[in-house]
Amino acid sequence: MQKIAIGKLAILLASLSEEELNLFKPDLAQVSYCQGKVGSMNMQKVIAAVETAAKRNGLIHDSLYRETHALYHAILEGIEGLTRGKPAIGEMSRTVGLRFSVVRGTPYSESGEGEWIAVAFYGTIGAPVKGAEHETVGLGINHI
Template sequence: MSLCTERRIGRHAILLVLESEEDVLRELNWKSCVGKVGSMESNKVVAAIETAAKRHGIINGGVYRESHALYHAIMEALHGVTRGQVQLGSVQRTVGLKFAVLRGNPYENEEEGEWLAVSLYGTIGAPVRGSEHEAIGLGINHI
């Protein structure tokens, strides 16, 4: 089993959240969506990403393993943004994030199945304008 260099799903998800690379994704026949969310509550960030992924057909919300895989990818990405403590409002932090969700097979062998990548990029900080800094997070999970 080898990870195909041109099909690094995490790299593509980060590039997607920073800029569009739709041509590459079309060639790979991967599904994707992008969106924005701002909140002082992590559950609202999770809900916004899950809603977008379902609405754009990235996951089938009626299939538990797909929703579960997405949840874990989101939480892993949030850990990156929040530096390991997925707390926002309770510790006086807020985020303004752009997100991307990507579904595809990053392996040469199609039997390895599909994976989900969630990338987050934006700002985090005190809920006072000008008191934030950039942050980025990436979560990858198999379906």
């Protein structure tokens, strides 16, 4: 198994524009990842968007509880980062516009450490008023 810095890669994938990402596409052929976008005042929609993307792209197996569970915790940890420790969006009258990525890999040289999953968010958060938002980033990593 090859060691992969899944957190760093997830942050890059979430923050790079499509044009910037094209420069790295050949190097990403060996990596299991997916990307997506979501904008909402509803945290459940953010969670659902990431889960749906990970399942559709084969990063987790829907029938394996441990994989869904690991993804869920990585999503929540990432949300805590982008919301500054208070995992609430609409309840606090704020909205998000995010790009996200999910990366699955082996961040340790020792094969016994197994696979891990990283979820990164990059985008904006703020009052639901155009121009009142600011940048935010969040990262969550969990073992599968």
